[in-house]
Amino acid sequence: MTIADLQYLPRPAGDDDPESDSPTLAHVAALAGVSLATASRVLNNSAGVSMRAREQVRDAVTHLGYVRRRAARATTTKRVRAVAAVVCANNNRLFSDPFYARIISGATEELAGHDVPLMVIPVTDDRLSLIEPSLHSGHYSGVLLVGAHDRHSLTVSLPAAGVPVTMIGRPLHATRASYVDVDNKGGARLAVEHLIRQGRRNIATIAGPPNMAVGADRLAGYKESLARAGLPEMPIAYGDFSQASAVHAMWRLLDQRPGLDAVFVASDIMATGALHALRRAGRRVPDDVAVVGFDDIPLAAHTNPPLTTIRQPIEETGTMAARRLLSIIDGEAEEQDPLLPTTLVARASA
Known part of the structure; x- marks a missing residue:
């Protein structure tokens, strides 16, 4: 199967707008070499799918730029309801490492200026299946993703579902999510x-x-x-x-x-x-x-x-990430992902 062959695949009913040239879930499944049901289970983070199949589907989603059109999100004509800060850490790390608190503080201040509440959701890999459905449900207009490891499923499934996502830190591999990082x-x-x-x-x-x-x-x-x-x-x-x-x-x-x-x-x-x-x-x-x-x-x-x-x-990183996410939610033109400077602070240890 080649990329050129994908245009001739049938479009499953209810998958996407049949008059659109955008890739469909059928295209994703074909490029990944899996069934339509398997591709759907991967994007919904369902059980019973091998790690290899998950990687193939996520790579296909990223390569094709697939977005589920049925998952319409907030636009300039629809008020932003809330933003979720999904922190990929357990509760102990979330509350003991000041990095997370400072990132969330910067994001909270920026969002508060736009009357947008920020909900903090810690998530570990074993609890992801409990959290992911709520992120896809439309309760949140966008997601700030903090501390995600390489090829984390949310970096693929959320953009594929049409959920605006801004990551703290650049991803190692290609994703449709935007990011803010430091040098x-x-x-x-x-x-x-x-x-x-x-x-x-x-x-x-x-x-x-x-x-x-x-x-x-x-x-x-x-x-x-x-x-x-x-x-x-x-x-x-x-x-x-x-x-x-x-x-x-x-x-x-x-x-x-x-x-x-x-x-x-x-x-x-x-x-x-x-x-x-x-x-x-x-x-x-x-x-x-x-x-x-x-x-x-x-x-x-x-x-x-x-x-x-x-x-x-750190606080500025959270501020910039929240600002970037809001601009994406509002449908503004995408800008280059920011890279913030670092400086040396000399003390007695060196």
Whole structure:
């Protein structure tokens, strides 16, 4: 089956406007090599579909730009009812990581100025089937998607259902959802260049999840800076942005490279875990090992020692994402997805 062949497929009754040239669910199913029922189950996040079939359907939806026309949403003639902030995290992470609160704060303030309420919905993969139907139901005029991993089903199913979506952070793979991001790669370069200027030569890293663009971009910036300086590659330890994961990651790095003299950590929360592990290992910061984090959360100024970090405009990111989502809901012309700058904040840890 080729893309050119899709125009000759029949249009199932009730799927889309028969006079439209837009792709239909039948086109999606044909390109994915699955039945119409299977394609429908994937887009409704129903059970009983293999992971391979899900990936094929989502790739077909993205490639064709499929949108369910029957899922009409808010327009300039229809008042925005509410926006949902879907946070891909469990309750513990949602309430313990200040990143989420600051993103939601910025978005809430922007939406409040337009008399639009924001509903915060934490969701994990095992609870997605409970949440997704309400997002498709028309109760929400749009969705802010926070912390979604690569190929998350909502990045495909919501745009396919005609739901306006703006993601916090760029997606790793193509999607019809818009996004707002910060310059994660450039920020990581700033961090490593700062360590190099201080004479550090054995610079390790605790990276974020590789299936999230934020983790991949910060790791890429770290690698680029080492390569430009002609410094040796070091082992990479990965964390999940939690403090506990970074404690274990730091121990692994010390075991593999006991002579390391610096570590770039992909988030401030993880940097606190790295500081804890270094203290337990008897390494002085910054005398023996310099540490640089990323985010500049309020806690960064109060760690022992205070944390050198990369500041990202978190509240502004939430504000920009809400503003972008409203413009999409109102049917305004799409603009380029914003990339906000990052800056170095030098403190005592490096």
